[in-house]
Amino acid sequence: MNKNMQQYLDKAQVLIEALPYIQRFNRKIIVVKYGGSAMIDEELKKQVIQDVTLLKLVGFKPIIVHGGGKEISRWVGKVGMEAKFINGLRVTDEDTMEVAEMVLGKVNKELVQLVEQLGVRAIGISGKDGALLRVDKKYSDGQDIGFVGEIKDVNAAILFDLLEKDFLPIVCPVGMDDDYRTYNINADDAACAIARAVKAEKLAFLTDIEGVYKDPDDPKTLISELRAEEARKLITEGYIGGGMLPKLQNCIDAIENGVSRVHILDGRIPHCLLLEIFTNKGIGTAILNDTESRYYYGE
Amino acid sequence: MNKNMQQYLDKAQVLIEALPYIQRFNRKIIVVKYGGSAMIDEELKKQVIQDVTLLKLVGFKPIIVHGGGKEISRWVGKVGMEAKFINGLRVTDEDTMEVAEMVLGKVNKELVQLVEQLGVRAIGISGKDGALLRVDKKYSDGQDIGFVGEIKDVNAAILFDLLEKDFLPIVCPVGMDDDYRTYNINADDAACAIARAVKAEKLAFLTDIEGVYKDPDDPKTLISELRAEEARKLITEGYIGGGMLPKLQNCIDAIENGVSRVHILDGRIPHCLLLEIFTNKGIGTAILNDTESRYYYGE
Amino acid sequence: MNKNMQQYLDKAQVLIEALPYIQRFNRKIIVVKYGGSAMIDEELKKQVIQDVTLLKLVGFKPIIVHGGGKEISRWVGKVGMEAKFINGLRVTDEDTMEVAEMVLGKVNKELVQLVEQLGVRAIGISGKDGALLRVDKKYSDGQDIGFVGEIKDVNAAILFDLLEKDFLPIVCPVGMDDDYRTYNINADDAACAIARAVKAEKLAFLTDIEGVYKDPDDPKTLISELRAEEARKLITEGYIGGGMLPKLQNCIDAIENGVSRVHILDGRIPHCLLLEIFTNKGIGTAILNDTESRYYYGE
Amino acid sequence: MNKNMQQYLDKAQVLIEALPYIQRFNRKIIVVKYGGSAMIDEELKKQVIQDVTLLKLVGFKPIIVHGGGKEISRWVGKVGMEAKFINGLRVTDEDTMEVAEMVLGKVNKELVQLVEQLGVRAIGISGKDGALLRVDKKYSDGQDIGFVGEIKDVNAAILFDLLEKDFLPIVCPVGMDDDYRTYNINADDAACAIARAVKAEKLAFLTDIEGVYKDPDDPKTLISELRAEEARKLITEGYIGGGMLPKLQNCIDAIENGVSRVHILDGRIPHCLLLEIFTNKGIGTAILNDTESRYYYGE
Amino acid sequence: MNKNMQQYLDKAQVLIEALPYIQRFNRKIIVVKYGGSAMIDEELKKQVIQDVTLLKLVGFKPIIVHGGGKEISRWVGKVGMEAKFINGLRVTDEDTMEVAEMVLGKVNKELVQLVEQLGVRAIGISGKDGALLRVDKKYSDGQDIGFVGEIKDVNAAILFDLLEKDFLPIVCPVGMDDDYRTYNINADDAACAIARAVKAEKLAFLTDIEGVYKDPDDPKTLISELRAEEARKLITEGYIGGGMLPKLQNCIDAIENGVSRVHILDGRIPHCLLLEIFTNKGIGTAILNDTESRYYYGE
Amino acid sequence: MNKNMQQYLDKAQVLIEALPYIQRFNRKIIVVKYGGSAMIDEELKKQVIQDVTLLKLVGFKPIIVHGGGKEISRWVGKVGMEAKFINGLRVTDEDTMEVAEMVLGKVNKELVQLVEQLGVRAIGISGKDGALLRVDKKYSDGQDIGFVGEIKDVNAAILFDLLEKDFLPIVCPVGMDDDYRTYNINADDAACAIARAVKAEKLAFLTDIEGVYKDPDDPKTLISELRAEEARKLITEGYIGGGMLPKLQNCIDAIENGVSRVHILDGRIPHCLLLEIFTNKGIGTAILNDTESRYYYGE
Secondary structure, eight states: OOHHHHHHHHHHHHHHHHHHHHHHTTTOEEEEEEOGGGGTSHHHHHHHHHHHHHHHHTTOEEEEEEOOTHHHHHHHHHTTOOOOEETTEEOBOHHHHHHHHHHHHHHHHHHHHHHHHTTOOEEEEETTGGGOEEEEEEEETTEEEEEEEEEEEEOHHHHHHHHHTTOEEEEEOEEEOTTOOEEEOOHHHHHHHHHHHTTOSEEEEEESSSSEESSTTOGGGEEOEEEHHHHHHHHHTTOOOTTHHHHHHHHHHHHHTTOOEEEEEETTSTTHHHHHHHSOOOOSEEEEOTTOOSOSSOO | OOHHHHHHHHHHHHHHHHHHHHHHTTTOEEEEEEOGGGGTSHHHHHHHHHHHHHHHHTTOEEEEEEOOTHHHHHHHHHTTOOOOEETTEEOBOHHHHHHHHHHHHHHHHHHHHHHHHTTOOEEEEETTGGGOEEEEEEEETTEEEEEEEEEEEEOHHHHHHHHHTTOEEEEEOEEEOTTOOEEEOOHHHHHHHHHHHTTOSEEEEEESSSSEESSTTOGGGEEOEEEHHHHHHHHHTTOOOTTHHHHHHHHHHHHHTTOOEEEEEETTSTTHHHHHHHSSOOOSEEEEOTTOOSOSSOO | OOHHHHHHHHHHHHHHHHHHHHHHTTTOEEEEEEOGGGGTSHHHHHHHHHHHHHHHHTTOEEEEEEOOHHHHHHHHHHTTOOOOEETTEEOBOHHHHHHHHHHHHHHHHHHHHHHHHTTOOEEEEETTGGGOEEEEEEEETTEEEEEEEEEEEEOHHHHHHHHHTTOEEEEEOEEEOTTOOEEEOOHHHHHHHHHHHTTOSEEEEEESSSSEESSTTOGGGEEOEEEHHHHHHHHHTTOOOTTHHHHHHHHHHHHHTTOOEEEEEETTSTTHHHHHHHSSOOOSEEEEOTTOOSOSSOO | OOHHHHHHHHHHHHHHHHHHHHHHTTTOEEEEEEOGGGGTSHHHHHHHHHHHHHHHHTTOEEEEEEOOHHHHHHHHHHTTOOOOEETTEEOBOHHHHHHHHHHHHHHHHHHHHHHHHTTOOEEEEETTGGGOEEEEEEEETTEEEEEEEEEEEEOHHHHHHHHHTTOEEEEEOEEEOTTOOEEEOOHHHHHHHHHHHTTOSEEEEEESSSSEESSTTOGGGEESEEEHHHHHHHHHTTOOOTTHHHHHHHHHHHHHTTOOEEEEEETTSTTHHHHHHHSSOOOSEEEEOTTOOSOSSOO | OOHHHHHHHHHHHHHHHHHHHHHHTTTOEEEEEEOGGGGTSHHHHHHHHHHHHHHHHTTOEEEEEEOOHHHHHHHHHHTTOOOOEETTEEOBOHHHHHHHHHHHHHHHHHHHHHHHHTTOOEEEEETTGGGOEEEEEEEETTEEEEEEEEEEEEOHHHHHHHHHTTOEEEEEOEEEOTTOOEEEOOHHHHHHHHHHHTTOSEEEEEESSSSEESSTTOGGGEEOEEEHHHHHHHHHTTOOOTTHHHHHHHHHHHHHTTOOEEEEEETTSTTHHHHHHHSSOOOSEEEEOTTOOSOSSOO | OOHHHHHHHHHHHHHHHHHHHHHHTTTOEEEEEEOGGGGTSHHHHHHHHHHHHHHHHTTOEEEEEEOOHHHHHHHHHHTTOOOOEETTEEOBOHHHHHHHHHHHHHHHHHHHHHHHHTTOOEEEEETTGGGOEEEEEEEETTEEEEEEEEEEEEOHHHHHHHHHTTOEEEEEOEEEOTTOOEEEOOHHHHHHHHHHHTTOSEEEEEESSSSEESSTTOGGGEESEEEHHHHHHHHHTTOOOTTHHHHHHHHHHHHHTTOSEEEEEETTSTTHHHHHHHSSOOOSEEEEOTTOOSOSSOO
16 A cells, blocks of 8 residues: 555544544534634634634534634724723723724624635624623722623523524624623623523633643643532632633533533644544643543543 | 593504505515614614614514714724725725724624614624625726625525524625625615515615705705606616716616615605605605505505 | 604604514414494494504414304394393303304404404404313303303414414304303403413403493592402402403403403593503503503603 | 124224225315205214214315305294395395305304314314405396305415314305405305315215216216216206206316316215215216226226 | 115224224324234235224324244244254344344335335334344343343334334334344334333234133133233232233333233234224223223223 | 644644535435445445444435345355356346345344444335335346346435434335335446435445456556546447446436436445545546536645
8 A cells, every 4th residue: 555545544544533523512512712822823713713614514513702802902002092900900981892892893703704714604793683692780899890791691592593594603792781781791701601501512712821720830730630629629729810710710600500511722722622622632621520521532 | 532532542543554554564575774864863873773673573574784984984084094085986905994894893783782772683794794795896997996895696595594583684784705805895785785685575775865856956856756767767868976876776776676666765854764664655766666656555 | 844744753753652562562462352332333343453453463463352242132132032031141042042153153254354354364263163162051040041151171272273374363252061062151251261271461351341440430430450469359348340240350360370461441442452552541450460560661 | 703703804894995095085185065965964964074074084184165055044034034036046135145144154163063073173264264265246147146256266375274283174155355245155166166276186065966967857867977078068068957057067167177086976875975985886976087087996 | 775885884884983093093103013923824914014004094103013933933944053942032142143133124124015015104124223222131040042132222213203204113123232232132022112112002912812811721711901900910929921921011011101001912813903993892901001991982 | 842742733634624525515415335345344344334424424414225245145055045147147036035135134234233333323224115116127138037126216205204314324225016026126226226316416336446447457547537428438439348337327327317426436445435525535436427527626
């Protein structure tokens, strides 16, 4: 057998190895929180979209939830506004909210464009469409930080209807309060609330870290697997801080509300999503409920 | 019978008079091109949304197509860019396109918000979602005016799917070419192409004029009813000029492609849409196909 | 703005005011007990049918239940039979039952005709069709009053199937016992049992009185709103008598079995049904469950 | 094998013989014009209903169309009216029409009752329900004979909807003209028009004669099978007269409009319908299209 | 009335008498265990298939479960293998299993052929198709008897899907264990497990005996009706032995798991199935739950 | 990046490359004629089943058609029968047909078993089930060769119903004539007839040769792509002989009846099916219609 043929057979082998994973997640909903470097680096961006599109095509039902991050700051500056912060949180006054919503909308349609380009039906919505995300005003230690919302209700029927019509929904985290005013929502919170509401099988966070560390300063303390109760214990004992704290609380929350598995993935690794789903390569940190085991097959 | 009661009976009478109209348009698609003053004046805006929402609730299937108009110019300025024009047409370079798409997105979600506030399920999409609007690059007398697109295909299935799921679709006129690049589209053109693609019963343009005049300088020459061939004759004979020319050509085009009736309405009149549909009050100019008569009932 | 235009705008305003009510009752079932003067006066009759047809067209699901009243007596006389009464109740022997059924059938098809004339799909059935109404023989203080039935079972599936096929069902109160013999049923009872069985949102009685009075001889004691328990108290304390007593008991019964609101309307007021549903004009007496408030909006 | 067992085996044999017929008419629509003695004799009536109910239960889709015949005359007399005739046709003035409709309604519900008693879902409608039968006024040799209608349109969707909901529709021949006035219709005409509109497989007339005779005075000339063109020839050559003439014309008409087979059965023979459908016993006269043969199986 | 006609009327009478039975079992699932002489005698075989096909055509949902019995032994010999037995049970080694599966498959398709010949859609499956029957290895008093399986799971969805597509499923009792190896299953056990899983209304065993006897040597002790608890008592008291013991245990088991009635029929009586279902002729032994009575109607 | 990681990324790359192919064949029917060495070698067999199962899981709708080949001969010998041949064709007398059907049934269920083991719903049927394959007797140069059938009708509804219920149908080539007698069918013919009847996108033959040669003795003359008309020309000019002749005629026939592409694959190459569908590696000979090009993407 010549070298070329061997190469082809190797390819066939990879596809065959994907079989049990494809089977396992058939018609399951997977919520992907898309953010960080993977949203900025053009090559990584293209790869994330390829990954999600492939998931859709082989029978899964992915939903993308994305933020706008640095792009919002860039535009706030561009229109000559100045950022204000309280407790390290951006104060979102009406003008800032307007810019943020515009930027999130722009990012949203760009993702739609990339998915459509791969031949899959995408639809970009915000939490206003169909009143998907209803919020209450959020305060930071009692201080008014403007139009920042806390989700109190997810109208899951909207997403089910779009999935039924074979759309890949791409959601940006903007919501409305009872007076139908616009609020910005933390994208991690939105992804988590949506995963709970649609009873997702899996929730994956694309981040800029390798995962959860017991000691953030020591790369060797990366934790590759955590039960929900272990995660809670880590928090209680003070090992977790910074941006990881609310993220991990979200993960625990999701697990306790019916999501079977949450992943904190390193979005800087190309195709980290595919690798996580189709191989036994453990990437980042997996938070599991009590009955799940870390690896689906082998190892 | 006291005065109060009489007032109530009068109200009942109005509702009863709406009966035959409600019946006639039951489950019919009505495309509303929303633009002009009715998009700027807050009171008029609220009234247009009330009108469209009512149409939805009593059994019609409205689709809103909107532009962004002056708001785009305002934001182009705000971010420190300068507008360029060729033959009176805005040159849409990549940066302008980016701002235009953001502004259209903002307007789009604002309309969603207003409809949702009235308790109706709305979804705001652009021509990128589900690849609804596919375009070719448009030239102005052979000159490159940037990312301005001419619609070559409308993916009507997207709108039918959303209507089936009981959404009121609100569409902003942005599309993609074969290389999936973003283009701005004239909102009148988009409304017309969509009306044709979904085989709408009716297409209504909310404008800032009273209708079509034989002599624009003489208000007495307002034409309240035009057959398609009469309209064509008016154009050939040079009576129609300015912004009205392409609009009227769009109307003729729509009529000849299956839309039964097109209306050029004066969007500055409160509830002009309701008045046109539910009463015999002739507003603006109606372009009809050969078998339609101006008034549905009476007069 | 000229006077004509103002008039049109007023019309638009009425339609707009109907918006929240149309929304509130969308796809809700409303049972209308149709009887009294509104069945005899040709103008009132036409108006009731217009009202119900409008309800159907704007998305509600009305069901009409009607009696035959004076028309039965007229025909019993016409064929040379004599009416017998026990305790003020008509004794319905076999011959009387035959005439009653024929008259009710005639009235039933006449209503169908009026609804069809307004372009809405109606179907006239009796409680025999699909065995909709199953009865036990009813006695009056232990005395045999013939073929007068007490409903023991409503086959709601029949009505759901007809509603699903977009019919407006018009029901006359005739039923069958276990031996499939024909019985007359009190139309108020039939309307109430049907409202319960289909879990109607609203049940409205068109009557020949203004509503419930604390003192029937004093028009000033008209009660415009009653909670179920208040109604029961009124009965216990002896304020309610005559034909109102069983009617009010029916209302309480309906409320306690899932109907949210029952109305005793004065059928002699033109369009009383529309006024009650689309405006805040309080007509007659509303019996409410504990969580409902008298006026849906404002006032 | 004892005598009892033999008897049981004979029974099994009859059921087995029905197999190919049951198969042949599975889900086919069979319109039965029910009239004549079979409507008066209580035993025959019960048997017709048993037959039709059995057809329904084994998978056919029967529709009954019935007249009121002698019962109408009886009630016209009962209420003290006098019958008038022109050319042997009853003049149906408004009062007569009212009585006729009442009597037809009574008969209709009585049939519903009998079918329901056998456990099958029946619904009794007239041509007014869902505007099933639309008519033009009919004249007799140019003379006004009152409210007698000629069918110009059958709204077959009504019947398809009821069949889909598993009802056995029982239709009485009353219709409406363009002004929604009530008309009496010849039941044979109604059955024929309905059979055409729903594209029935079979149309059966229950009559009081044995079938079509070449010479009505000579029982030996009974014709058991007729092609449509033969029937037409018989008419042209003057063999057919009296009430048989319009009936036979109806039959030819039905055959030429897609019904495969029409039967003129002797309704005085018990279970004539079952015998015709489930055995090779030739009853009455069969009018066939060109491709059908008289006996389905054997003989 | 001549003799011929009387004969026809008698036929009609038989069909009419079937009415209440047809009604009672409409859309009900009936599992028929087909075996014994009725599988060998060509005439009886044809009659069983006619019976089941008729049940299908008149609206029941039969499922046939069959064995292969003597045919398996014949082929085992034909290919030169020798039968081994432990405790009177055939030892099913791999080669025997291979032959058994082939023979069962042949018998299965032959039955399909016979049903198709009568114009009904049949599909022949084994317990491998759709993994319908999952088994554990069965031991006989602790001894290994080879590939003999005990059903641990029935995938009823397979049968519901085939019934929904209007197939008559014909099942041969072969299953797979957790390692997807092939096992033979006792056909009585398979029929019983399937009847439980699909919640059949009725389960009928075609056997070569007349029914259950209190004293097998005394034909007069045939029991025509047994409650489940009576059957259990008979077993406890030692009246039941031989092949009847597991069969009766299966019957009790089925009754206790939702099947309303189990019949042990004498398959040597022609059309025993039809007689049992359509007449009051009591054949063999009926095992009933506590609320059923032996005869559906009369007697 | 370490070696391990690179390996994983390579895997991801393979999956990503499959994207456009998965998309192209989404919900398309692919008929696979399974035969030759790939049916005998256990490893190849497992790989074919993996390939087909993967196709099913990623959204295609495969149908397997298989023969029994050498296994039939083996069993004919085993039961002591002697093979007879006319013109090189096996004479299929009744006894041979019985054995052939049994062997095909055994092979059929074995394939079901392998597919089920991979977690996909399979159903094994012959052409008797649902009367899928109806045949006429086939003669070889006028000589009687027994129960060998030529397909005259494929009941495609059976396959559509099974696909709709998410089964992977596995078909063995046995059919029935008008007298419902059993016939053997050439598996290539059956695959071709089925592909035509279900309007398959693709038909693939797994064979024991590398493809079509211009000169079978010269491996360098392997033809990798053929238009239908070219294939016909090759036949006319006498280049094609032996078993390839009918196979190629089948291919042309399929192409001319709506199948877009037929492949003659070398079943001895592991995963030849996957390689053909998911990569640009040209395997064997592709017969194309006029509008198709050999490679879907690139090269």
